[in-house]
Amino acid sequence: MSTPDLVADSVVKRFADHAAVDSLSFSVARGSFFSILGPSGCGKTTLLRMIAGFIAPDSGDIAIGGNSMRGVAPNRRPVNMVFQQLALFPMMSVGENVAFGLARRGIGRAERLKRSLAMLERVGLAGAAGKRVDELSGGQRQRVAIARSLVLEPTLLLLDEPLGALDLKLREHMKIELKQLQAAFGTTFVYITHDQSEALVLSDHVGVMSRGRFEQLGTPQDLYYRPQSPFVAGFVGANNRIVGRTTRTDGTLAEITSADGWVVHALKSGTIAVGDAVEVFVRPEVATLARSADGLPAGQPRHAGEVESVLFDGANSAVLLLEAATRREFRIALPQTGQFSDLKPREKVLFSFDPNRAVCFAARADA
Amino acid sequence: MRDARWHARLTLGLLLAPALIWLGALIVLPHVDLALLSFRERVGPRQYQPSFAQYRTFFGEPLYWHVFLRTAVMSVIATFLTLLLAFPVAWIIAKLARGRAGSLLFIVCLIPFWVSETVRTLGWMILLRESGVLPALLVKLHVTSMPVELLYRDSTILVGLVYTSLLFMLVPLVSSLESLDNSLIEAAYDLGAGGFSILRCIVIPHAAPGITAGCIVVFMLTLGNYLTPTLLGGKNSQWFTEQIYTQFITRFNWEQGAAFGFLLLALSTAIVVIGLRASGQRFGDVMQRT
Numbered sequence: 001m002s003t004p005d006l007v008a009d010s011v012v013k014r015f016a017d018h019a020a021v022d023s024l025s026f027s028v029a030r031g032s033f034f035s036i037l038g039p040s041g042c043g044k045t046t047l048l049r050m051i052a053g054f055i056a057p058d059s060g061d062i063a064i065g066g067n068s069m070r071g072v073a074p075n076r077r078p079v080n081m082v083f084q085q086l087a088l089f090p091m092m093s094v095g096e097n098v099a100f101g102l103a104r105r106g107i108g109r110a111e112r113l114k115r116s117l118a119m120l121e122r123v124g125l126a127g128a129a130g131k132r133v134d135e136l137s138g139g140q141r142q143r144v145a146i147a148r149s150l151v152l153e154p155t156l157l158l159l160d161e162p163l164g165a166l167d168l169k170l171r172e173h174m175k176i177e178l179k180q181l182q183a184a185f186g187t188t189f190v191y192i193t194h195d196q197s198e199a200l201v202l203s204d205h206v207g208v209m210s211r212g213r214f215e216q217l218g219t220p221q222d223l224y225y226r227p228q229s230p231f232v233a234g235f236v237g238a239n240n241r242i243v244g245r246t247t248r249t250d251g252t253l254a255e256i257t258s259a260d261g262w263v264v265h266a267l268k269s270g271t272i273a274v275g276d277a278v279e280v281f282v283r284p285e286v287a288t289l290a291r292s293a294d295g296l297p298a299g300q301p302r303h304a305g306e307v308e309s310v311l312f313d314g315a316n317s318a319v320l321l322l323e324a325a326t327r328r329e330f331r332i333a334l335p336q337t338g339q340f341s342d343l344k345p346r347e348k349v350l351f352s353f354d355p356n357r358a359v360c361f362a363a364r365a366d367a
Numbered sequence: 368m369r370d371a372r373w374h375a376r377l378t379l380g381l382l383l384a385p386a387l388i389w390l391g392a393l394i395v396l397p398h399v400d401l402a403l404l405s406f407r408e409r410v411g412p413r414q415y416q417p418s419f420a421q422y423r424t425f426f427g428e429p430l431y432w433h434v435f436l437r438t439a440v441m442s443v444i445a446t447f448l449t450l451l452l453a454f455p456v457a458w459i460i461a462k463l464a465r466g467r468a469g470s471l472l473f474i475v476c477l478i479p480f481w482v483s484e485t486v487r488t489l490g491w492m493i494l495l496r497e498s499g500v501l502p503a504l505l506v507k508l509h510v511t512s513m514p515v516e517l518l519y520r521d522s523t524i525l526v527g528l529v530y531t532s533l534l535f536m537l538v539p540l541v542s543s544l545e546s547l548d549n550s551l552i553e554a555a556y557d558l559g560a561g562g563f564s565i566l567r568c569i570v571i572p573h574a575a576p577g578i579t580a581g582c583i584v585v586f587m588l589t590l591g592n593y594l595t596p597t598l599l600g601g602k603n604s605q606w607f608t609e610q611i612y613t614q615f616i617t618r619f620n621w622e623q624g625a626a627f628g629f630l631l632l633a634l635s636t637a638i639v640v641i642g643l644r645a646s647g648q649r650f651g652d653v654m655q656r657t
Contacts, residue, residue, distance in 0.1 A: 074556050
């Protein structure tokens with residue numbers, strides 16, 4: 001197996017008295033797309049800036065392409081970064097922007113021109129070299145920013161929430177484009193974002209970060225289907241969260257009763273004993289909705305509810321229910337069959353979910 | 368409808384009136400009068416006739432145009448030195464000092480301007496004259512055996528001019544550097560640029576309108592300065608404004624003085640235009656920065 005392109009070894013960075021990055025260790029395989037996903041303030045930007053070299057870790061080491069980066073200035077690292085606001089140089093043309101890094105390496109004018117034009121063509125901007133930066137659309141600027149970095153053939157390309165400034169439609173489009181670009185170039189991408197959908201769609205591996213640590217590191221599928229902490233379950237994808245205490249355990253399953261008396265069943269994650277405070281997470285698409293009892297799968301505990309509102313969003317449509325006894329909100333994804341397209345608020349319905357596909361964790365101390 | 372438009376025009380006119388009156392009465396009218404003065408010649412008591420004699424005298428008399436050129440060259444040098452000195456200061460205020468430290472530094476630069484220019488210049492004289500502070504210090508440190516006269520030299524004039532102009536360079540520089548996005552500097556650094564390349568390719572092009580604005584203001588102030596060259600340069604100062612003063616006040620030759628005034632105006636306009644052309648800036652863009 002080849003050496004990983006990026007290895008972080010117990011990297012620590014403190015600001016005043018709080019650890020922005022708290023002894024993180026991970027590695028990113030060559031040619032893969034790695035995302036760091038976390039809410040703002042979780043330390044992901046600090047981590048990225050340490051990889052780029054703008055700030056030095058207090059302790060620990062970062063190795064890129066097998067070489068330790070301790071004491072190596074940003075302009076000497078085999079790493080390039082796509083900035084959040086892109087940071088294209090407004091005083092230069094598109095072509096000059098792309099050729100900037102080449103010029104700094106002392107590459108001759110003719111070669112510079114050849115390489116930057118070829119790169120612009122690869123990102124679909126042939127003929128834009130002479131344009132001013134402000135003549136480009138948001139998506140085109142994005143591509144210039146990436147081209148400007150990739151033309152230097154870095155070992156690692158860092159991307160700092162580059163889609164944050166774009167509108168939704170363009171963001172969806174650029175997501176696909178980024179993935180295709182990464183596949184075409186084969187460069188290792190390290191991408192930071194607070195948007196779980198970006199991380200899930202784009203990445204080979206995702207590190208979910210919270211308070212300077214990785215809560216979980218795995219494939220998008222792992223994070224979605226097998227979350228290892230209540231934070232990951234709550235942060236990645238939509239989830240129904242029910243807080244309560246364990247009233248019975250039965251092998252791998254537990255019976256949980258919420259403070260107001262709703263009884264649900266879920267798979268145990270970690271050691272959970274009777275009487276423990278727990279958090280239960282049920283994905284909206286795991287639950288089944290029915291108007292009568294024979295519409296529900298056999299053998300699953302049944303719950304009654306009342307429609308609060310129908311959230312129509314095409315393929316992502318859902319219904320928000322109120323559980324009959326406790327009036328707690330519960331979200332269920334609507335099937336694509338159109339079977340419930342006539343659902344009305346205040347209608348009485350039944351629902352159930354497979355306890356093996358719901359998960360419960362020991363409650364967080366501060367949750 | 369028509370009434371409303373007429374109203375709007377009247378309001379605009381009234382609002383502009385003080386500025387227009389000021390401009391007309393204090394700038395346009397005197398200049399028209401000076402222009403007329405400069406193009407006439409006294410042929411007898413209270414008898415005048417139109418002529419170019421005043422301008423001919425200027426070009427015919429080497430002293431006049433020597434002083435004229437000297438003033439221009441010294442002003443350019445003073446402007447350049449002010450820029451060199453103000454740039455690092457502006458960089459520190461705009462980029463390195465955070466929040467309150469920045470405004471504090473700015474105030475420190477502003478404080479000398481609470482004192483009148485005359486008093487400040489006299490302060491320099493106290494420091495630099497033969498029996499002053501600095502020559503005495505040099506003797507004490509055994510740098511010189513005798514107190515030296517530091518006043519009445521060209522370099523003294525330059526020191527005084529740079530000192531007087533610093534703030535006027537600093538203000539546009541700070542504002543143009545503040546508007547430079549730090550991520551541009553980081554991006555250039557990330558793409559492999561060193562300090563000098565960043566300065567040359569990113570910082571200076573971005574700050575160019577501010578630099579030009581500061582240079583224009585400082586150059587005009589320096590060229591038209593009377594007090595500093597006279598006090599610090601003494602008899603040797605040979606500043607063109609002194610020639611104008613002499614013509615108007617000592618010689619009572621208003622015609623000659625008016626011609627000199629116009630020559631100075633033409634000089635400053637010419638140099639500003641050349642400067643703008645050379646740096647590829649447009650006057651409108653530059654003035655937005657001041």
